[in-house]
Amino acid sequence: METLxxxxxFFHRGYVDYRPNLTIDCAIxxxxxxxxxxxxxxxxxxTKWCLPGGYVRKDExxxxxxxxxxxxxxxxxxxxxxxxxxxxxxxRNSPQSVDVDQLFELTGIKAGDPGWxxxxxxxxxxxxxxxxxxxxxxxxxxxxxxRWFPVDKLPPLGFDHDEITxxxxxxxxxxxxxxxxxxxxxxxxxTLKEIKQFYEVMSGKQLNAxxxxxxxxxLGLIVKLDEKLKIGAHRSPAYYKFDEETYNKALAxxxxxx
Amino acid sequence: METLxxxxxFFHRGYVDYRPNLTIDCAIxxxxxxxxxxxxxxxxxxTKWCLPGGYVRKDExxxxxxxxxxxxxxxxxxxxxxxxxxxxxxxRNSPQSVDVDQLFELTGIKAGDPGWxxxxxxxxxxxxxxxxxxxxxxxxxxxxxxRWFPVDKLPPLGFDHDEITxxxxxxxxxxxxxxxxxxxxxxxxxTLKEIKQFYEVMSGKQLNAxxxxxxxxxLGLIVKLDEKLKIGAHRSPAYYKFDEETYNKALAxxxxxx
Numbered sequence: 001m002e003t004l005x006x007x008x009x010f011f012h013r014g015y016v017d018y019r020p021n022l023t024i025d026c027a028i029x030x031x032x033x034x035x036x037x038x039x040x041x042x043x044x045x046x047t048k049w050c051l052p053g054g055y056v057r058k059d060e061x062x063x064x065x066x067x068x069x070x071x072x073x074x075x076x077x078x079x080x081x082x083x084x085x086x087x088x089x090x091x092r093n094s095p096q097s098v099d100v101d102q103l104f105e106l107t108g109i110k111a112g113d114p115g116w117x118x119x120x121x122x123x124x125x126x127x128x129x130x131x132x133x134x135x136x137x138x139x140x141x142x143x144x145x146x147r148w149f150p151v152d153k154l155p156p157l158g159f160d161h162d163e164i165t166x167x168x169x170x171x172x173x174x175x176x177x178x179x180x181x182x183x184x185x186x187x188x189x190x191t192l193k194e195i196k197q198f199y200e201v202m203s204g205k206q207l208n209a210x211x212x213x214x215x216x217x218x219l220g221l222i223v224k225l226d227e228k229l230k231i232g233a234h235r236s237p238a239y240y241k242f243d244e245e246t247y248n249k250a251l252a253x254x255x256x257x258x
Numbered sequence: 259m260e261t262l263x264x265x266x267x268f269f270h271r272g273y274v275d276y277r278p279n280l281t282i283d284c285a286i287x288x289x290x291x292x293x294x295x296x297x298x299x300x301x302x303x304x305t306k307w308c309l310p311g312g313y314v315r316k317d318e319x320x321x322x323x324x325x326x327x328x329x330x331x332x333x334x335x336x337x338x339x340x341x342x343x344x345x346x347x348x349x350r351n352s353p354q355s356v357d358v359d360q361l362f363e364l365t366g367i368k369a370g371d372p373g374w375x376x377x378x379x380x381x382x383x384x385x386x387x388x389x390x391x392x393x394x395x396x397x398x399x400x401x402x403x404x405r406w407f408p409v410d411k412l413p414p415l416g417f418d419h420d421e422i423t424x425x426x427x428x429x430x431x432x433x434x435x436x437x438x439x440x441x442x443x444x445x446x447x448x449t450l451k452e453i454k455q456f457y458e459v460m461s462g463k464q465l466n467a468x469x470x471x472x473x474x475x476x477l478g479l480i481v482k483l484d485e486k487l488k489i490g491a492h493r494s495p496a497y498y499k500f501d502e503e504t505y506n507k508a509l510a511x512x513x514x515x516x
Binding site for chain 2: 019020021022056058059060061062065083085086087088089090119120122124170174177178254256
């Protein structure tokens, strides 16, 4: 919502197009150069950094809503967003993470204005992983800031977004063992050392020497190329690439790596 | 809701205590004697068998709601229910799975009566695994039937409950690799053959000779007892039991088996 008029329309008549009491929050992880980051937004009416989120329209399904909300808040399109958990603790959407005075001043809304935005709201968590170079955060009427933070150095988040982020990380790391990952994050060709390092960053821990790479090979998810990386006279590790067909099948059906 | 008065109160004024447009559906798997089953309910106003489900109260969180709904619909208490996915396709709660004529006749509700139950409803899926002997289905005003079906011989389900069941099975089977299971389903002591067979039933596939058992031993989740099962002169496999402390820690924190 870029203009005040859009925001007021949403506040007063949003119930026509949106489902009441149901939102989506997105934990968008960014991978680049061996580091894992998280995309956070902050605007004039938030008191803390938050995950990008928003309400679900009546005419869209949850996947579509997550894609739309992410695009509107952060400018990132075509993310592969995966639902992981819904959060519904009573009081989770209490207004302490909102700067109410600012909200009133910026919009002319007054305390006690009849609103459909009241009551307990459950939020459906989605996560996605992208290369951070793909992100071009965009501002709205409330002047969003939108910035990447290293996952191990996050600021305290608003609402229950600390918990949502923890659960997103937990599920993403469990999914490493059941869905292929890396196609748009690694170079087209890579060495076994590179893919092992990639899995170490994603899982947040040291892995056994060849755990993931060996399993990826044995399941046909990565295949050896004729080409080699030339480091020195006696060191020339082979390049590998993802096998498109096996990768997409595993993405759709799941598998067991470990 | 056991009486007509309770049902009418819910229909007309349920919005006071319940969150609108948010339900929970529970896939309760029953394990017994080497077979996996699913608990389904049917009543006079459903046209098909369904997962037990219901609305979420405003003063309870989602886990509490799932436990309450399961107890009310099926009589099963103290289930370890695990949330797995939320379903929100527009039209998923269309009335084609409800026998509207029966509803009107049984309740006196008329078409067009003002209702808070209209509009798109998202449903949060939970699953649980129990020994089927623990289930004592109970009836309500609409005369619920409540019965176990083998998971490989399910009838066509109402609403989008076929999809919810598929996703519940998929997630439960993924979780086999990340959470311990079996403490209230197996006998207190068991052989490696028995726990392998248990994992085969749960995962729905043949497993490598000693995949799960070996990993369970190496992680300290099961420990060998001095006692042995006496089958014959040269066959006396050792008994094992779960290690309480390791088991509970893994249940809380997750792990990687495979």
